Amino acid sequence: MSSQYGDYLKVSIFGQSHSASIGVVIDNFPSGIHIDQSALEAFMTRRAPGNASYATTRKEQDRVIFLSGLVDDVTCGAPICAIIENTNVRSGDYSNLYDIPRPSHADYSAQQKFHGFQDVRGGGHFSGRLTAPLCIAGALCQQLLVHHGIHIGAHIASIGTVKDDAFDPVMVSETELVKIHTSTFPVINENAGAQMLDIIAKAKADTDSVGGCIECAIIGVPAGAGNPIFDGIENKIAKIVFGIPAVKGLEFGNGFQAASLFGSENNDPFYIAADGQVRTATNNHGGILGGITSGMPIIFRTAIKPTPSIGKEQDSISLSKQTAEKLVIHGRHDPCIVPRAVPCMEAAAAIAIADILLSDRLL
Numbered sequence: 389m390s391s392q393y394g395d396y397l398k399v400s401i402f403g404q405s406h407s408a409s410i411g412v413v414i415d416n417f418p419s420g421i422h423i424d425q426s427a428l429e430a431f432m433t434r435r436a437p438g439n440a441s442y443a444t445t446r447k448e449q450d451r452v453i454f455l456s457g458l459v460d461d462v463t464c465g466a467p468i469c470a471i472i473e474n475t476n477v478r479s480g481d482y483s484n485l486y487d488i489p490r491p492s493h494a495d496y497s498a499q500q501k502f503h504g505f506q507d508v509r510g511g512g513h514f515s516g517r518l519t520a521p522l523c524i525a526g527a528l529c530q531q532l533l534v535h536h537g538i539h540i541g542a543h544i545a546s547i548g549t550v551k552d553d554a555f556d557p558v559m560v561s562e563t564e565l566v567k568i569h570t571s572t573f574p575v576i577n578e579n580a581g582a583q584m585l586d587i588i589a590k591a592k593a594d595t596d597s598v599g600g601c602i603e604c605a606i607i608g609v610p611a612g613a614g615n616p617i618f619d620g621i622e623n624k625i626a627k628i629v630f631g632i633p634a635v636k637g638l639e640f641g642n643g644f645q646a647a648s649l650f651g652s653e654n655n656d657p658f659y660i661a662a663d664g665q666v667r668t669a670t671n672n673h674g675g676i677l678g679g680i681t682s683g684m685p686i687i688f689r690t691a692i693k694p695t696p697s698i699g700k701e702q703d704s705i706s707l708s709k710q711t712a713e714k715l716v717i718h719g720r721h722d723p724c725i726v727p728r729a730v731p732c733m734e735a736a737a738a739i740a741i742a743d744i745l746l747s748d749r750l751l
Contacts, residue, residue, distance in 0.1 A: 391513070392624070393628050394639045395619075397743040399525045403474075405510030405517040411471035412521035414528065416746070419465035421532055428452060431527040434569075434731040435520060437722075449475070450520055470524050474517075478544035488704050488715050499707065516633045516725065519732040526735020529742040537749055538608035538741065541565025542733045543574045544726055545689055547584040547600035553577045553596065557641070557671035560685045561607045574730045589640060595699030599634075600726040604733045609675070611666070611683035613748050620679020623744035624744055628736040629690055634725050637691030641674025656684075688737075692729055697721040 390511040392400040396416055405412030429452070450472050457468030485508040489495035493748040494514040498506040506512055519608035530540060539562045545552055553576040555564075566573045575581035584600075614621040622640055629635055646654050656668035668684055697717045704715040722728065745751040 394743045396747040397529075397739070398577075399739055399743075401518055401520075401521045401525075403471075403518065403521070404507045404512045404637065406474060406512075408505070409471040409473045410485045410518060410521050412504060412525050414457070414468040414525055415587045417463055417468055417528065418532065418746075419463050421463045421528075421535070423458060423461050423463065423528060424531060425461060427531065428524070430729060431530070431735075432520070432523055434574075435523050435728050437720075437728070452524055464711055470521070470527070472520050472524075486517065487706055487708050488713050489707070490696060490715065490717055491702050491704060492693070496707075511633075514633060518726075519632055519735075521730075522632070522739075523731055523735045526738045529738035530734065531674050532742055532751070533608075533738060533745075536608070538606065538745075538747075539565050540569050540604065540606050540734050540737050540741070542602050542604035542730045542737075543576055544567050544584065544730060545601040545603040547724060547726055548587045548598050550580055550587060552580045552584075552603075554687075555605045555687060557605075557674070557685060557687045558669075560607050560687075562607065565605065565607070573727060576598075581633065588724045589717070591694075595708070597695035597698050597721075597723050599669035599692050599694040600724065601689055601691050602726060602730055603687070604735055604737050606675070606686040607687060609681050609683075609741060609745070610750060611681055613744055613750055614676070614680040616679045621676045621681060621740075621744065622679065625737060625740045627741050629688075629733065632690075632729065632732050632736060634692050634695070634729065635690050636693045638688060640686075640688045642672040642675060643674075646672065680710065686737075686741075692726050695722050695725050697720060 391400060391402060398415035400413045423642050432450045432452060435634065453471050453473070455469040455471060457463060485495050486504060489499065493511065495508060498514060510517060535539065541564070543552060545554065573581045573585065575584070587598055626638055629638055642649070642654060654672050656670045656672050658666060658668055661667045663681065668682065671684045671687065673682065674688060675682055675684040702715050704713050705711065706713045742751070
C-alpha cells in the first residue's frame with residue numbers, strides 16, 4: 389500500500405478517518421519560504437466538512453498543527469510534518485460494515501486485500517477525510533508556486549446535467565482564479581451555480597446523492613517542463629488526482645471531444661505573441677505536448693462520482709452468511725462531493741507541478 393507521492397518532492401499521507409489524527413510529511417520542500425498561516429487556514433476551510441448545506445454534518449475545524457519543518461512560519465529545510473486532530477467521530481455507525489459491504493465503496497475490496505484487519509470506521513484510509521492532509525501539502529505548494537508566478541484554480545464544471553461556463557483555455561487570468569478561491573460556491577456563472585445548489589438540495593431531500601465534474605487551470609508554468617512517455621505532465625497529474633476518492637475520469641484540453649474532430653479542427657496553430665513568446669491561437673492540447681509543457685495554460689477536468697453513501701435502502705450481501713441482505717447506511721455524508729473536492733483538485737495539481745518543476749530544477 390502506497391501513501392507517498394513524488395519523485396523529488398516527497399509527500400506522504402497518514403491516518404484514517406477515525407484515527408486520533410491524520411497528517412502529512414513533506415520531504416525536500418525548499419527552505420526559506422514564508423508560510424502564510426491565514427492563507428493556509430482559508431484554503432483548509434474550503435475543504436472542511438460541516439460548513440455548508442451541501443456538505444456532511446460532521447463538524448471538524450481542520451486546524452493544522454505543524455510538528456516540524458517550520459521556524460517562525462518559515463520553512464527550515466527539515467521534513468515538514470503536520471497533523472489535524474479528528475475530534476468529531478461516531479465510529480459505531482460503521483460496526484456492521486465488516487460483514488455487509490456498502491455498494492460502490494471500498495469495503496469489499498479492502499476486505500479481500502486486508503483480510504478483515506482494515507479500519508472500516510468512516511472508510512478508514514479510503515475515506516475522503518484523507519484529502520485534508522493532501523490539502524495541507526497542496527496549500528504549501530501553492531504558496532511556493534505563487535512566488536514563481538504560477539497560479540492554480542478550479543471550479544465546478546457541472547453537477548448532474550447543469551454545466552458552468554468553462555475557462556477560456558487561452559486567456560485564463562490570475563484575477564479569475566482568485567475570484568473563484570474566494571467564492572462560497574466555486575462557479576463562474578452564478579445562475580448555473582444556483583441551479584446546481586437546487587439539484588443538490590433535491591438529492592439530499594430524497595436521501596440520494598449526485599455527481600459532477602471539476603475543471604482546473606494552471607497558469608504561468610514555463611514551456612519545457614516534464615518528460616515524454618511515462619513521466620509526462622499528464623501522467624504525474626493523473627497519479628495524484630486519482631488518489632482523491634470518488635475521481636472516476638480525467639481529461640486534458642479537448643479530452644474526449646478530440647476523438648470526434650478532424651486534425652484540422654483539433655490542431656493548435658503557433659504564433660509569436662507581442663511579448664516575443666511562442667503561443668498557440670487555441671489550446672485544445674491543454675498546455676501539454678508530448679508530456680511536456682507548451683507554455684499555454686494547463687487545463688484538465690475530472691469526473692466525480694455521486695457519494696456512494698446514501699440514505700436509501702440498498703442491496704448487499706452478508707460475507708459471513710453468504711446471503712443477500714438489505715443495507716441502510718448510517719453516518720454523516722455529503723449529498724454531493726464535488727464542491728469540497730474543488731480545493732482538493734487544486735492541491736493535487738499544485739503538488740504535481742511543484743514536484744515536476746523541482747525535479748527539473750525550474751524552481
